[in-house]
Amino acid sequence: MVNPLVECVESRRRALVSSCLVALAVLAAGSGGVRAQALANPPQASAQDALSARFEVSAQAVRASKGGDLTATVLLSRPSPRAVEVAFQTSGTAIAGVDYVIDQSPLVVPPGETRADLHVTIRPATTPDTDKSLFITLVPGQPRGPSLVGVASHDGIGGPFSSHVVHLAPIELGDPLPGLTGAELTSFNKGRETFEHRFTPSEGLGPFYNATSCESCHSKPVTGGAADLYRNFYLAVYQFGPTLPQQSASIPPFLSAVVPAFGSGVDHATTTQFTLEGGRPLIPDTVFGFPVLSAQRNSIPIFGVGSFEFVSNATILSHADPDDLDGNGVSGRANTALAGTAMGRLGVKSQSNNIELFTRAPLQNQMGITTNPFMGPGSIVSLPLSPVQVSGDPNAPTFDHDPVADPELSSERLGDLIAFTRFLAPPVPKPFDADAAAGAAIFSQVRCTDCHIPSLPSSKGPVRAYSDLLIHFMGDTLVDKLKFGEAPTTTTDFRTQPLWGVSHFAPYLHDGRAPTIMDAIQMHAGEAQTSHDLFMALTEAQRLQVIVFLEHL
Numbered sequence: 001m002v003n004p005l006v007e008c009v010e011s012r013r014r015a016l017v018s019s020c021l022v023a024l025a026v027l028a029a030g031s032g033g034v035r036a037q038a039l040a041n042p043p044q045a046s047a048q049d050a051l052s053a054r055f056e057v058s059a060q061a062v063r064a065s066k067g068g069d070l071t072a073t074v075l076l077s078r079p080s081p082r083a084v085e086v087a088f089q090t091s092g093t094a095i096a097g098v099d100y101v102i103d104q105s106p107l108v109v110p111p112g113e114t115r116a117d118l119h120v121t122i123r124p125a126t127t128p129d130t131d132k133s134l135f136i137t138l139v140p141g142q143p144r145g146p147s148l149v150g151v152a153s154h155d156g157i158g159g160p161f162s163s164h165v166v167h168l169a170p171i172e173l174g175d176p177l178p179g180l181t182g183a184e185l186t187s188f189n190k191g192r193e194t195f196e197h198r199f200t201p202s203e204g205l206g207p208f209y210n211a212t213s214c215e216s217c218h219s220k221p222v223t224g225g226a227a228d229l230y231r232n233f234y235l236a237v238y239q240f241g242p243t244l245p246q247q248s249a250s251i252p253p254f255l256s257a258v259v260p261a262f263g264s265g266v267d268h269a270t271t272t273q274f275t276l277e278g279g280r281p282l283i284p285d286t287v288f289g290f291p292v293l294s295a296q297r298n299s300i301p302i303f304g305v306g307s308f309e310f311v312s313n314a315t316i317l318s319h320a321d322p323d324d325l326d327g328n329g330v331s332g333r334a335n336t337a338l339a340g341t342a343m344g345r346l347g348v349k350s351q352s353n354n355i356e357l358f359t360r361a362p363l364q365n366q367m368g369i370t371t372n373p374f375m376g377p378g379s380i381v382s383l384p385l386s387p388v389q390v391s392g393d394p395n396a397p398t399f400d401h402d403p404v405a406d407p408e409l410s411s412e413r414l415g416d417l418i419a420f421t422r423f424l425a426p427p428v429p430k431p432f433d434a435d436a437a438a439g440a441a442i443f444s445q446v447r448c449t450d451c452h453i454p455s456l457p458s459s460k461g462p463v464r465a466y467s468d469l470l471i472h473f474m475g476d477t478l479v480d481k482l483k484f485g486e487a488p489t490t491t492t493d494f495r496t497q498p499l500w501g502v503s504h505f506a507p508y509l510h511d512g513r514a515p516t517i518m519d520a521i522q523m524h525a526g527e528a529q530t531s532h533d534l535f536m537a538l539t540e541a542q543r544l545q546v547i548v549f550l551e552h553l
Contacts, residue, residue, distance in 0.1 A: 069120065069122070071117050071118070071119055071120075072117070072120070073115055074086050074109065074117075075114060076109055076113075076114045076115070077114075078114065078178075078179070079111075079113060079182055079185045079186075080109070080111065081112070081174075081175055081176045081185060081188060081189055083108050083109065084108070085107070085108055086106055088106065088118070098123065099122070099123055100120055100121060101120075101121040102118065102119070102120050102121075103119065103121075111189055112185050112189045171428050173224070173303060173427060174223055174224055174303075174424070175424075176423045176424065176425055177423050178425070180423060184419065185423075187415065187416045187420075188416075188420050190416040190419075190420075191417045191420025192420050193416075194214075194409075194416055195214040195215055195224075195417060195421075196215045197213055198213045198216075199212050199213065199367060199369060200212075203369075203408065204368065204369050204370065204404040204406075204409070205367060206262075206263045206367075206368040206400075207263045208254060209260050209261070209262055209366065209368045210260050210261045210262070210367070211366050211367060212367065214362070214363075214367075214417075216231070217231050217233075218301065220504070220505065221504050224420075224424050225301045225303070225504065225505060226298070226299055226300060226504075226505040227298060227299040228507075229507055229512045231298070231299060232296045232297060232298050232512055233297055235258060235259065236250075236257060236283050236293065236294040237249055237250055237251065237292070237293055237483070238286070238288065238290045238292045239290055239292075239293055255365070256364075257483075259283060260366075260368075263368070293480075293481050293482060295480035295511065296512070297348065297510060297511060298507060298511055300347075300348065300505075301501065301505050302424060303426050303427055303501060304424065304425065304426025304427065304463075304465065306423060306424065307460060307465070308463065308465075308469060310458035310463070311345065311456050311457075311458045311463055311469065312458070312459070313334075315458070316334055316343060316345070316456075316468070316470065317334055317343075319453060319468045320333055320334050320470055328447075328530075329527060330447075330450045330472070330528075330530075331472065331473070331527060332451065332470035332471070332472055332496075333470055333488070333489060334469075334470055335349055335351060335484070335485035335486070335490060336485060336486050336487065344485055344495075345469050346358045347484070347495065348494060348510045349490060349493065349494055349495055350469055350495040351485045351490075355418050355422045356373070356418055359417055359421055360398065360414070363398075363409065363417075364398045369408050369409050370397070370398040370399050370400055370406040370407045370409070371398055371407045372414075373396070373397065374411055374414050374415050426465065426501070427504065427553070429464075429552055432549075432552055433548075433552075435544075436548050436551075436552040437549075438542075438549075439546040439548050439549025439550070442538065442546050442549075443546050445534075446531050446534035447531045449466075450531065451468055451470070451472055451496045451527070451528065452467060452496060453496075456468070456469070464500060465498035465499070465500050466499035467496040467497065467498040467499070468496050469495065469496065470495065470496060471487060471489070471490070471493035471494060471495050471496075472493055472495075472496060472526065472527045473492050473527050474524060474525060474527065474528060475523075475524070475525025475526035475529070476525075476526075477523070478525075479492045480510075494510055499553050500553050501553065502550055502551075502553055503517070503550065508520035509523060517547055517550055518543070518547060521546075522536070
């Protein structure tokens with residue numbers, strides 16, 4: 001009796017590009033046997049940072065007369081933040097379920113990993129002298145993660161067969177930046193888990209809070225996004241002197257201007273206790289006899305904000321004109337910390353210099369989750385002169401008075417959470433059609449780009465956020481008189497909100513008062529008055545072209 005050998009031979013040929021595909025062909029190799037061989041197949045084309053898949057076949061052997069197992073490892077060119085389903089197809093004279101069994105279809109590569117094994121069970125030969133063949137090739141699939149597209153062809157041993165190059169479709173909202181290392185992607189994925197985690201009182205939630213997870217206020221349309229109007233939160237301070245913002249303070253016992261909706265403590269309007277069941281506390285008209293100032297905030301998306309850390313102070317200041325020396329009606333001021341030593345980039349009023357403080361502040365203010373500094377002064381960007389930053393002292397731990405020991409979030413989880421925010425990719429613009437291209441030109445003609453600068457240079461390349469990262473006076477109607485940072489006009493100004501992906505993030509403006517993009521434009525005033533008037537003077541068709549342009553960003 002012939003005991004044919006089933007043999008898997010490692011390919012000696014290695015492509016020089018990451019998107020190389022190696023197709024596996026299991027071919028006839030004598031009576032009743034098959035041979036498996038890896039065939040190098042260079043792709044026809046490859047996009048930058050494309051995700052590709054290929055077979056890596058290890059040397060192994062089984063006897064078909066007794067049956068056995070073959071293992072073919074599928075390798076991705078880089079990790080993906082989501083599970084990637086790599087589809088494959090089989091052909092040849094071998095019969096599935098009779099001569100062989102493959103249980104995984106499609107093959108799933110877990111998030112953050114780059115390899116998965118395809119197991120083929122060869123059943124004992126029932127007809128020893130019959131040659132049979134099995135071809136296995138990769139084909140485009142419909143993964144839950146990146147889309148798999150593209151095709152190339154190759155003539156292999158045993159006749160022509162098709163093999164497929166797998167490319168990553170355009171980055172989707174919620175994906176990480178391309179090109180992360182394995183360690184960075186692992187931290188990103190762990191950070192997403194913490195971002196979506198719903199904290200409980202036993203983990204440190206409270207004693208005052210507005211939400212139980214970061215995702216609660218950043219989920220539209222996906223994790224990391226904005227929030228509907230019902231998710232608005234309140235800010236309030238009491239004014240104990242005539243000079244704002246210096247003579248104002250948060251309402252005791254709250255540690256910041258954020259007014260929590262839930263928790264246990266004192267309701268200053270009625271001096272009674274309130275609980276989760278009791279609902280939102282009342283905001284008093286006075287505290288200690290002093291008037292209270294209050295405002296609302298609608299959560300802003302955080303996609304791409306990590307790139308702002310790589311925009312230098314000099315770049316930001318190059319667009320500032322606080323005294324309007326050029327006389328165009330547009331000033332623009334940088335928001336800073338004490339003595340202007342740590343320049344803001346993040347937040348509604350550019351009140352945060354870096355991702356660490358941008359993360360730690362809402363952890364405590366919105367959820368009552370305390371942390372210790374992760375990098376402390378080392379987190380401050382663009383060569384500051386002092387370790388003090390607009391959102392607080394980076395050296396200072398946060399604390400509260402609930403039963404859970406501080407810090408309530410470990411340094412490891414805080415680091416992962418920072419990585420998630422820092423590595424979230426910005427929204428990818430859609431290809432412009434004729435109306436979008438016309439709208440882009442009009443957007444510039446009506447001087448919207450005086451503030452919404454299309455691109456800022458950074459040490460990591462262009463940041464196409466359509467923002468100058470400066471704060472501007474937007475008219476008396478939008479003023480909230482609340483202090484965030486140290487710019488002389490911090491009580492009246494707001495940062496130029498980035499416009500990338502703007503169509504995904506309604507409602508608009510700092511408190512969500514504008515239901516649509518058109519409404520938001522019409523509410524522009526102050527330094528934007530000229531642009532507002534030029535826009536309103538356009539024909540209806542031209543105004544719609546501007547909206548189409550914005551919807552493509």
